[in-house]
Amino acid sequence: MKKINVILLTIILVIVLLIVEIIIVRSAAEYEPEIEVVFAGVKIPEGTPITPDMLIKKKISISYAHKQSVRNIEETAYKKAKVDIEEGEMLLNGKLADLEEMDQIVIMDRSNRLFSVEFKGDQANGWWLKAGQYVDIIFVPNEKGNTEAKGMQKSVEKLKNVRVAAIIDEKGRLVKDTEGTALPRYISFELSDDQCDFLAYAKGNGRLEISVIPE
Numbered sequence: 001m002k003k004i005n006v007i008l009l010t011i012i013l014v015i016v017l018l019i020v021e022i023i024i025v026r027s028a029a030e031y032e033p034e035i036e037v038v039f040a041g042v043k044i045p046e047g048t049p050i051t052p053d054m055l056i057k058k059k060i061s062i063s064y065a066h067k068q069s070v071r072n073i074e075e076t077a078y079k080k081a082k083v084d085i086e087e088g089e090m091l092l093n094g095k096l097a098d099l100e101e102m103d104q105i106v107i108m109d110r111s112n113r114l115f116s117v118e119f120k121g122d123q124a125n126g127w128w129l130k131a132g133q134y135v136d137i138i139f140v141p142n143e144k145g146n147t148e149a150k151g152m153q154k155s156v157e158k159l160k161n162v163r164v165a166a167i168i169d170e171k172g173r174l175v176k177d178t179e180g181t182a183l184p185r186y187i188s189f190e191l192s193d194d195q196c197d198f199l200a201y202a203k204g205n206g207r208l209e210i211s212v213i214p215e
Helices: 002-030 193-205
Strands: 034-040 055-061 079-081 096-098 113-118 134-141 157-169 184-191 206-212
Touching: 113 157, 113 193, 134 193, 157 193, 184 193, 193 206
Parallel strands: none
Antiparallel strands: 034 055, 079 096, 113 184, 134 157, 134 206, 157 184
16 A cells, blocks of 8 residues: 555656646746847937937847847947838837938039028928929019129029929938928029029029929
């Protein structure tokens, strides 16, 4: 009888140990280490310089961390967003660029020049413009302006079919979406030498208006 009890007890202990071992193995298999990565705490529009107050750090399972994910907020120093980054989005190095990297303005004719003029919204068709679009520039001279300078006559002048090379905000950044959060301020036109001379005169002797050519 004692032998039977000993055998039963041994069997029960073996079963218990086996169950404990299975539980330990399963727990170890399901365990995954966590890692801290950086997320956007707010929406960051394209071209915006990134500051620490825009970011938050979260712990996530290592399998969910993208290989390009930013691990330290310090890595974003002197960086800007290459594309729009949504609030709560994991920050990826591929979506960041150095602040020193200048956006390129495309010129269609290499013999032309870029010439920028500051405009208000009512002068620029409410900023319903985009780079590459063609517009007419209307010059309305001042009543007391020097109408004899450079042979200018005291009348409305117009430059037709002028290409908008770029729209620029108040911080000198290219505005690619005039419906976004960046406020446009300047328009850079692609002009010939003579057209540059005309606009240089017009800026100081009257008012400029943009007449949009429908696409």
